[in-house]
Amino acid sequence: MELVSRVHANNLVKVLKDRPDVYVLSADLTSSCEADLFRDAYPERFISGGIAEQNLVSFAGGLSREGFIPLIHTFGVFIYRRAYDQAAMSVAYPNLPVKFFGFLPGATTPGGATHQAIEDIALMRSLPNMTVIEPGDATEAKGCLELALSINGPVYVRMLRGEIPRLFDASCPMKLDAPRVLSEGTDITLFSSGICTEEAMRATALLGQRGVSVTHVHISTHKPFNNTIIPGLIGPAKYGVITLENHIVTGGLGTAVAEKMAEHKICKKLIKLGLRDTFIHGASRPYLMKKYGLDAMALVNACEELTGSAFDIKEPELESVRIDPVHSQAKPEAL
Amino acid sequence: MKTKKPDELAFEIRRLVLRHTIDSSGGYLSQACSSAEIFGALFGSLLRLNPVEKPLIPRPFPGVPSSTNTEYFRGTEFYGEQSADTDRFILSPTHYSLVLYAALAASSRMDENGLLEFNKDGSSVEMIGAEHSPGMEVMTGSLGQGLSQAAGIAFGRRIKKETGRVIVFMSDGEFQTGMTWETLQFMSHHKLDNLIIITDNNRQQCDGCTESVMSVEPLAGRAAAFGAETVTVDGHDTAAIESAFNTGHKGKPLLLICNTDPCRGVEPLKQNAPKLHYLRFKSKEEKNKYINFYETNFKGGK
Numbered sequence: 001m002e003l004v005s006r007v008h009a010n011n012l013v014k015v016l017k018d019r020p021d022v023y024v025l026s027a028d029l030t031s032s033c034e035a036d037l038f039r040d041a042y043p044e045r046f047i048s049g050g051i052a053e054q055n056l057v058s059f060a061g062g063l064s065r066e067g068f069i070p071l072i073h074t075f076g077v078f079i080y081r082r083a084y085d086q087a088a089m090s091v092a093y094p095n096l097p098v099k100f101f102g103f104l105p106g107a108t109t110p111g112g113a114t115h116q117a118i119e120d121i122a123l124m125r126s127l128p129n130m131t132v133i134e135p136g137d138a139t140e141a142k143g144c145l146e147l148a149l150s151i152n153g154p155v156y157v158r159m160l161r162g163e164i165p166r167l168f169d170a171s172c173p174m175k176l177d178a179p180r181v182l183s184e185g186t187d188i189t190l191f192s193s194g195i196c197t198e199e200a201m202r203a204t205a206l207l208g209q210r211g212v213s214v215t216h217v218h219i220s221t222h223k224p225f226n227n228t229i230i231p232g233l234i235g236p237a238k239y240g241v242i243t244l245e246n247h248i249v250t251g252g253l254g255t256a257v258a259e260k261m262a263e264h265k266i267c268k269k270l271i272k273l274g275l276r277d278t279f280i281h282g283a284s285r286p287y288l289m290k291k292y293g294l295d296a297m298a299l300v301n302a303c304e305e306l307t308g309s310a311f312d313i314k315e316p317e318l319e320s321v322r323i324d325p326v327h328s329q330a331k332p333e334a335l
Numbered sequence: 336m337k338t339k340k341p342d343e344l345a346f347e348i349r350r351l352v353l354r355h356t357i358d359s360s361g362g363y364l365s366q367a368c369s370s371a372e373i374f375g376a377l378f379g380s381l382l383r384l385n386p387v388e389k390p391l392i393p394r395p396f397p398g399v400p401s402s403t404n405t406e407y408f409r410g411t412e413f414y415g416e417q418s419a420d421t422d423r424f425i426l427s428p429t430h431y432s433l434v435l436y437a438a439l440a441a442s443s444r445m446d447e448n449g450l451l452e453f454n455k456d457g458s459s460v461e462m463i464g465a466e467h468s469p470g471m472e473v474m475t476g477s478l479g480q481g482l483s484q485a486a487g488i489a490f491g492r493r494i495k496k497e498t499g500r501v502i503v504f505m506s507d508g509e510f511q512t513g514m515t516w517e518t519l520q521f522m523s524h525h526k527l528d529n530l531i532i533i534t535d536n537n538r539q540q541c542d543g544c545t546e547s548v549m550s551v552e553p554l555a556g557r558a559a560a561f562g563a564e565t566v567t568v569d570g571h572d573t574a575a576i577e578s579a580f581n582t583g584h585k586g587k588p589l590l591l592i593c594n595t596d597p598c599r600g601v602e603p604l605k606q607n608a609p610k611l612h613y614l615r616f617k618s619k620e621e622k623n624k625y626i627n628f629y630e631t632n633f634k635g636g637k
Binding site for chain 2: 047049054056058060066086129
């Protein structure tokens with residue numbers, strides 16, 4: 001599996017080279033949010049806001065009214081927890097093109113509960129006018145910038161940093177409200193997002209070998225969540241539906257899928273894997289994903305529960321699964 | 336477009352708001368009493384705005400902003416055409432909306448009948464204005480957010496080398512919230528000097544006297560320590576406000592602290608002190624007192 005380093009850092013410099021209207025704003029977390037290369041390359045388009053996020057968010061609203069596009073860079077928690085009123089009234093209400101790059105989703109950081117964004121999708125999804133996207137690999141961590149810039153309104157990006165695996169071929173960039181169908185099957189339909197998709201791919205590879213056929217859908221747009229292929233993807237699942245997300249299970253992907261199922265009168269069992277009404281703590285990503293049931297093994301267990309079968313899959317086997325980038329999205333029409 | 340002088344405007348603002356308060360059996364009257372001269376100075380002399388062809392009639396509520404609402408408008412049409420050299424006026428505490436509407440009517444930017452739309456269902460002349468309300472430029476009213484948004488606008492205008500200034504009206508209570516100090520710190524660090532804050536220091540807030548709720552003193556000293564050029568004036572002296580407005584503030588924002596009296600010009604209000612945030616008549620006798628006061632002091636004009 002290819003790991004790509006500092007995707008956003010390099011991408012900012014490249015994509016914004018000829019964008020004099022785009023400004024990068026940081027709240028004292030410039031290299032932590034991979035905005036340092038941009039700051040050094042284009043210091044005149046970099047605005048330092050210090051540890052003062054409420055001002056930075058409302059300021060960005062004002063700046064965008066003058067024709068500029070501010071890209072706010074900080075940890076997600078400091079946007080939606082500390083400056084939610086500002087995001088709601090200074091940015092979302094007036095539908096302004098401010099782009100929030102919120103880093104450190106859930107289990108990606110050992111920084112503890114103060115730094116781990118575990119309910120950001122729920123909150124940002126509930127804001128009128130807000131678009132919410134979440135990259136799940138290096139291709140999407142790159143593509144999300146241009147996608148966010150293409151939207152004429154506020155966008156919250158649940159952002160990844162550091163070394164990021166490539167799961168999707170670089171020739172298939174991220175698109176708005178376009179689920180990626182990674183495998184097709186008739187036993188179980190699985191929705192995953194963010195860093196959980198890599199885990200899910202490990203599990204589905206082995207489940208396939210055990211004779212379980214899974215439709216695996218990667219979701220990178222949490223809002224809007226209106227793609228008409230969704231009901232058709234859930235319909236055939238003989239045993240039921242599973243969602244897997246690095247987020248609390250209320251208000252995120254699991255909730256969005258549940259809403260779709262109810263709206264379309266699809267009566268099937270749904271298992272929502274994710275954080276179940278709990279904060280988490282400071283520890284490594286693998287430890288947290290295992291402890292809180294966000295990993296491949298949690299998914300295997302859920303599949304066993306749905307099908308009533310035991311698959312005898314052990315952790316070393318899951319870890320050794322080779323993941324090659326998926327070349328292209330399955331055509332929705334073909335389903 | 337006929338223009339009134341600051342003191343004439345102040346008289347008219349007080350008259351319109353008192354009349355409206357009587358007609359509605361309540362209202363944000365003390366805000367008009369304390370800030371009439373500030374608004375008079377702003378709309379009578381200080382704000383550099385283009386004229387409007389004729390007093391405008393407020394349009395109905397256009398729906399909230401969204402990617403599909405092409406009918407949305409802001410309240411800036413009352414300021415005439417915006418250009419690189421015109422000022423932007425941001426009202427931060429929108430509990431003063433009625434005062435702003437009265438100032439627009441008094442300065443012939445809004446048709447006086449527009450005030451009849453105040454707080455009516457489906458009207459844009461909202462009680463606590465939103466950005467589609469007459470004279471409103473941005474979404475304020477969640478206290479503290481006006482100054483930050485204004486700083487963003489000022490920053491953008493500086494990049495574009497525009498000569499127009501950004502003028503922000505604030506209440507003294509807004510200096511209780513941390514965000515205001517974040518913004519002063521930010522403007523000072525980034526040397527934003529195309530922005531002027533004018534504060535109605537009426538020492539009143541919803542719960543009562545600011546001194547009893549949460550003191551902001553020494554306000555001038557605190558703001559100066561955060562890097563603002565600070566001038567304190569008598570907020571009922573329009574000449575003093577105009578003069579202080581021209582204080583040099585190169586490389587920093589200018590803060591005018593206008594010391595005011597929340598009962599100024601409407602004596603019966605004093606009986607309600609220190610609960611002045613919103614006036615609601617408790618009896619017919621009380622209302623009659625205000626009617627008599629209006630007949631005696633305002634009916635004949637200045």
